[in-house]
Amino acid sequence: MEDSCNSINDLPRSARLHRALSRDPTIQLGSLVAPSGDRTRSKGETLNILLTTHFHTTDAMEGGWHLQLPAVPVVWTGRWLRKLLLTKEWHEQLTHLPPYKIPGVDGIFPALLQEGWEVLIPHLVRIFRACLATGYVPRIWHQVKVVFIPKPSRNSYCGPKDFRPISLTSFLLKTMERLVDRFLRDDLLALRPLHPNQHAYQPGKSVDTALYQLVVRVEKAIDQQEIALGIFLDIEGAFNNTSYDSMCAALTRHGVDCTIVRLIRATLEGRLAAATLGDVTRSVVVTRGCPQGGVLSPLLWCLVVYELLAGLNGGGVYAQGYADDICRLAVGKLPNTVSGLIQWPLHTVETWCDGLGLSVNPDKTGLVAFTRRRNFPGPCQSNIWE
Secondary structure, eight states: OHHHHHTOOSHHHHHHHHHHHHOOTTOOOOOOBOTTSOBOOSHHHHHHHHHHHHSOEEETTTTOOOOOOOOOOOOOOSHHHHHHTOHHHHHHHHHTSOTTOOOOTTOOOHHHHHHTHHHHHHHHHHHHHHHHHHTOOOGGGGEEEEEEEEOTTOSOOOSGGGEEEEEEOOHHHHHHHHHHHHHIIIIIHHHSOOOTTBOSSSTTOOHHHHHHHHHHHHHHHHHTTOEEEEEEEEBTTHHHHOOHHHHHHHHHHTTOOHHHHHHHHHHHTTOEEEEEETTEEEEEEEOSSOOTTOSSHHHHHHHHHHHHHHHHSBTTEEEEEETTEEEEEEEESSHHHHHHHHHHHHHHHHHHHHHHTOOBOGGGOEEEEEOOOTTOOOOOHHHHTO
């Protein structure tokens, strides 16, 4: 074991080892407490509570499961479309996949694609070309296997929100999404990048860079005998609750071609999420959100939250984000001053969330005043939250 740990010299392998060692095998998914306060009495009830809590759904059996029909094919030209359809691009993306990562419903492992790429990739390129031209995604790619994993550092695991839903999709779809994601990041986002104060899902940025920028501003305020008032918020269920319209609108505002926007929407709409517990399986049709574990999901959320971060910065207030966590910092000499500065960003967040059908998690909301004043009266919280 020691030799195996010493041989690890890259971050992905060390992260996998850390997750394996920190996993508590005693945590098992079983009976849960429903919002009504009653405990579930069967595996089916447990799955129903989990699916309805984490997803906006409709019953998969009501009226059947319908997908959009193929649209009229489009005629395209341009360097960017040709680049997406190159065989070598597919081969490069396949080589970076872990060969035996857990597959989706179709049971296709990356190793199968990697070993047979010379035969398979020409056919995959034709399939992708048809998907891009028609805005239609094969039905099997919409079938998602959902696995609920326990969130770390919880006191108990008796509620549905103590578990995180991970969506396992087809690696054929993931490969196509990786191509789109790489193109968007390398070409389009090079001209109009993501917000500089978003520290998640970007090369060269992490939670460390977010903390560094925040601490520097707090220390500067303290050194200048000022008060730094910070509010820390979490957008509740950001990935699962964001509407398809808002994601497509964010893509369009960033200058993404309508053909790619239509394809991305086709990958999201009509997803059939299935979860299994023992010998019981439940399926629902997902009507909102992007899958946690999806390749494009992080980029889609960063584009959606771009407008919020842009609106929060300015007017004496600094705002930054890390995924769905938002921090705002106001600096001033007097408590009433910083309380007034921090109030308008709260209204901005409220208006933005209402427009997208999202909400702030009250259990993960914090208000902190950074100061060396011993007789500091504290911020006027009643005025802030009015």
